[in-house]
Amino acid sequence: MKKRILIVGGVAGGATCAARLRRLSEEFEIIVFEKGEYISFANCGLPYLVGGVIDESKKLVLQTPEFFKARFNVDVRIKNEVLSLDRTAKTILIKNLESAKTYKEEYDVLVLSPGAKPIRPALDGINDQRIFTLRTIPDARAIQKYLETAEPKHALIIGAGFIGLEMAENLHNKGLKVTVIEKLEQVMPPFDPEMANAITRHLKMKGISFKFGKGVESFDAGKSFAAVLEGGERINCDMVVLAIGVSPDTTIAKDAGLLLNTTGAIIVDSKMMTSDENIFAIGDAVTVENPILGDNWQVALAGPASRQARIAADVISGMDKRYNGTIGTSIVKIFDITAASTGCSEKLLKRAGRNYKKVYTNVPNHVSYYPGARPMSMKLLFDADNGAVLGAQIVGVYGVDRRIDVIATAIAGKIPADKLKNLELAYAPPYGAAKDPVNMLGFMAENTLNGMSKTVHFDEVAGLAKKGAIIIDVRTAEEYMAGRIDGSINIDLNELRGRISEIPRDKPLITYCQIGFRGYLAERILRQKGFDVSNLSGGYLTYIQAMRTDDMPVTIEEELPISDTMPNGFALRNTVKEIDACGLSCPGPIKKTFEAMDEIAVGERITIKATDPGFASDITSWCKMSGNRLIKLASDEGIFSATIERGTVGDATNGRENMTKDRLTLVVFSEKLDKVMAAFIIATGAVASGKKVSMFFTFWGLNALRKKDSPKVKKTLLHSIFAKMMPKGADKLKLSNLDMAGIGTSLMKRIMREKRVESLSELIESAKKSKIKLIACQMTMDVMGIAQEELLDGVEVGGVAKFLEDCDNSGTSLFVS
Numbered sequence: 001m002k003k004r005i006l007i008v009g010g011v012a013g014g015a016t017c018a019a020r021l022r023r024l025s026e027e028f029e030i031i032v033f034e035k036g037e038y039i040s041f042a043n044c045g046l047p048y049l050v051g052g053v054i055d056e057s058k059k060l061v062l063q064t065p066e067f068f069k070a071r072f073n074v075d076v077r078i079k080n081e082v083l084s085l086d087r088t089a090k091t092i093l094i095k096n097l098e099s100a101k102t103y104k105e106e107y108d109v110l111v112l113s114p115g116a117k118p119i120r121p122a123l124d125g126i127n128d129q130r131i132f133t134l135r136t137i138p139d140a141r142a143i144q145k146y147l148e149t150a151e152p153k154h155a156l157i158i159g160a161g162f163i164g165l166e167m168a169e170n171l172h173n174k175g176l177k178v179t180v181i182e183k184l185e186q187v188m189p190p191f192d193p194e195m196a197n198a199i200t201r202h203l204k205m206k207g208i209s210f211k212f213g214k215g216v217e218s219f220d221a222g223k224s225f226a227a228v229l230e231g232g233e234r235i236n237c238d239m240v241v242l243a244i245g246v247s248p249d250t251t252i253a254k255d256a257g258l259l260l261n262t263t264g265a266i267i268v269d270s271k272m273m274t275s276d277e278n279i280f281a282i283g284d285a286v287t288v289e290n291p292i293l294g295d296n297w298q299v300a301l302a303g304p305a306s307r308q309a310r311i312a313a314d315v316i317s318g319m320d321k322r323y324n325g326t327i328g329t330s331i332v333k334i335f336d337i338t339a340a341s342t343g344c345s346e347k348l349l350k351r352a353g354r355n356y357k358k359v360y361t362n363v364p365n366h367v368s369y370y371p372g373a374r375p376m377s378m379k380l381l382f383d384a385d386n387g388a389v390l391g392a393q394i395v396g397v398y399g400v401d402r403r404i405d406v407i408a409t410a411i412a413g414k415i416p417a418d419k420l421k422n423l424e425l426a427y428a429p430p431y432g433a434a435k436d437p438v439n440m441l442g443f444m445a446e447n448t449l450n451g452m453s454k455t456v457h458f459d460e461v462a463g464l465a466k467k468g469a470i471i472i473d474v475r476t477a478e479e480y481m482a483g484r485i486d487g488s489i490n491i492d493l494n495e496l497r498g499r500i501s502e503i504p505r506d507k508p509l510i511t512y513c514q515i516g517f518r519g520y521l522a523e524r525i526l527r528q529k530g531f532d533v534s535n536l537s538g539g540y541l542t543y544i545q546a547m548r549t550d551d552m553p554v555t556i557e558e559e560l561p562i563s564d565t566m567p568n569g570f571a572l573r574n575t576v577k578e579i580d581a582c583g584l585s586c587p588g589p590i591k592k593t594f595e596a597m598d599e600i601a602v603g604e605r606i607t608i609k610a611t612d613p614g615f616a617s618d619i620t621s622w623c624k625m626s627g628n629r630l631i632k633l634a635s636d637e638g639i640f641s642a643t644i645e646r647g648t649v650g651d652a653t654n655g656r657e658n659m660t661k662d663r664l665t666l667v668v669f670s671e672k673l674d675k676v677m678a679a680f681i682i683a684t685g686a687v688a689s690g691k692k693v694s695m696f697f698t699f700w701g702l703n704a705l706r707k708k709d710s711p712k713v714k715k716t717l718l719h720s721i722f723a724k725m726m727p728k729g730a731d732k733l734k735l736s737n738l739d740m741a742g743i744g745t746s747l748m749k750r751i752m753r754e755k756r757v758e759s760l761s762e763l764i765e766s767a768k769k770s771k772i773k774l775i776a777c778q779m780t781m782d783v784m785g786i787a788q789e790e791l792l793d794g795v796e797v798g799g800v801a802k803f804l805e806d807c808d809n810s811g812t813s814l815f816v817s
């Protein structure tokens, strides 16, 4: 007798299982029951049907019952709902939804692939006609019809998972204002918050609004339709899409007494067999093994449903096959970016108590010299002991799909994280790099595992700094100026070797750069010089992505009118110059902006295009600091475009001169040892905290800068007498108090030596190395007859104008007299 196989559900899992069963045996009698009007339709395409990207619903219908009959000899009964099953009699009860008649069918084997349904909590007002969910083609059509007939202006999306965000994009593209409400503090739960922030940042740039941290408590259809949030806030809207997750559609399995987990998912073994050996279950309705954690989870994705369908069919046909679990590889397009993840998130690993390590990087999808490169933010999680890859998350514009798939394959093939460096991946300039981003992750994992690099992460920086760690920003001054970690000092990597003496040896150090690589080089230099140093993984980009959620740059949609704040006399020419900085990583775009601003007049504008992910933030803060006006900021296909108008404040070309808070000017008038030392100590401290410092030595103060063994200089008699009477250089200065004919000063110097306090000469040398500007007063030199060659090397000579210019640009000016 023919084996009779009945299948409940005719979409991803059900249809795949039926087709595979037929390929395995012509002898089976196969009947598929589907309560909806379509089988084998692509529900993954539904958001794009709503948005009009897919123009006709029939394009989503991959197969029809007639086709299935003709091709596979499978009896497909659409609009037939299975109401219950009798495991003892091995029958199911079906209702024909067109005729309303019920009937029974017997089975030898039953396959359940009923999927999962959108969660619709029992909230007040939940049945309002303006609230939609999205699972089927009719659901999509209902939304389309509402858009056409009611012409809603403002949509609320409840839930920021992938369906919610795809709907946000598609409704926005239909011209609606879209607000996403999410109970968690982040979008996309499979991602960790710092990676999810990159997605939120992009959505905000595109004009999507968010409300995080509060769930919806009810819907109010009073005067105006609104969602009411926890705490009572009302958000008026014209329509709602509920996308808060799905729950297994398993009532019939539950009623039949099959084993389910606490959330209603059917428990199956690795053969996809339920607690009844004649019943198999697959797809969104089941709970499956998470092979990374060794426990079970529910993953509602089409790929796993289809693989499970194949395993079930093979086992039913008598093969010894096993499903090897689901690692949850998923990908989503959100406007111009792609976000993908595989394996476990850090949140999951923490919850499971797993001993893991992680690395971050931000790299272009292909070599940056080939046009069109776009950055990707990558996070790799791996076992701290054996290096097994545990998960990865990538957000970028291009090439995300390929990288996540390589890492998913590494998880499946048990290739440890440090061996990712060995993978031979396809490369030509338009596609990748000789060291592919995945290879880079491998290098980083290897360095972390073997101790070559000690990494710290964004969330550890503040705590370590509180305990005394010194944070060294090894980017260029321009990058540092455009944004930095609070309290960090700036030593450009290229100057690091020459400025090592400025770095305290008794404190732990954290190095960082823009994406992590220069920070790593700095770490290696300092480690070899005996410092206790760690590098910030992912650099400043990952840091701001994680920590600065409040100042995410937002799109300035409309170009602002020409500034009316320009003082009279400035020509408002409004010339727009286009600068292409695409493919350049920081500081390239900012540097190009400086250069371009240098060439335009006040009131003129430039537009600069860049692909560096930090550009939107950098340019926003740079404009604020430099007194230039950000006129327009937009992003398209990963290209940021900023229009900037040159401002009038100070020298707007590089903004550094306007960072008044970051400048200190000291006027050293005194020649007393303690006072001059205090001036140098303040100056050195200010430099260490990131300030630019100028010291102006005038009158008696100038003596501190005199050389001990200066060359003979021709002087007038008066000048010679003066020169003899005045202390010649730092070592000859005396205390302002208790000098006691030199005894007090000598004692003080001895105590300082014992306490390892730097002498004034040493302080002056350090100051020169830290680029403290030492300016000798020209007028004093003239009056006292001191020539430049009598002063220490590196001292600039300047007039009052020079001093006043520095004062103008300073937040603080101190007078040491």
Ligand code: FAD
Binding pocket: 008, 009, 010, 011, 012, 013, 014, 033, 034, 035, 036, 043, 044, 045, 046, 047, 080, 081, 082, 083, 113, 114, 115, 116, 134, 135, 136, 163, 249, 252, 282, 283, 284, 285, 300, 301, 302, 303, 305
């Ligand atoms: P389904 O494909 O949902 O099929 C179950 C079918 O069973 C349904 O048609 C239902 O009507 C029928 N049924 C249920 N109960 C009965 C009954 N008692 N009698 C008769 N019929 C019954 N996954 C991805 O991997 N990538 C994506 O981009 C993606 N995008 C998605 C977008 C949307 C809008 C949605 C809704 C899902 C998306 N998914 C995506 C998820 C993916 O579609 C599902 O994981 C997959 O379809 C699950 O297959 P399944 O067979 O378990 O369930």
